[in-house]
Amino acid sequence: MSSESSREPAESREAARRLLEAVPDERVSAVLSMLRQLADEPETERPRRRFRTVGVLDAEPDLGRRSKTIARDELGGGSSKTA
Numbered sequence: 001m002s003s004e005s006s007r008e009p010a011e012s013r014e015a016a017r018r019l020l021e022a023v024p025d026e027r028v029s030a031v032l033s034m035l036r037q038l039a040d041e042p043e044t045e046r047p048r049r050r051f052r053t054v055g056v057l058d059a060e061p062d063l064g065r066r067s068k069t070i071a072r073d074e075l076g077g078g079s080s081k082t083a
Contacts (some may be wrong), residue, residue, distance in 0.1 A: 023031050057063075063070075 020028075020031065
């Protein structure tokens with residue numbers, strides 16, 4: 001944990017004020033815009049990223065077509081109904 005995150009809120013605000021005073025005049029509007037966005041955002045957890053992957057399979061050409069039949073046979077389900 002950094003010393004910045006363990007500060008009391010009043011100390012953090014004072015540090016933010018000092019940093020704001022150090023921002024060059026031509027960049028104050030950009031900082032103000034960022035602060036407004038932070039102030040307007042609800043404090044919710046950001047959604048997790050989804051892990052995406054692509055797999056490569058070397059199998060017989062009709063495996064995809066036969067996958068339900070294979071799964072049904074291997075799992076012992078006798079019904080031929082699909083989801």
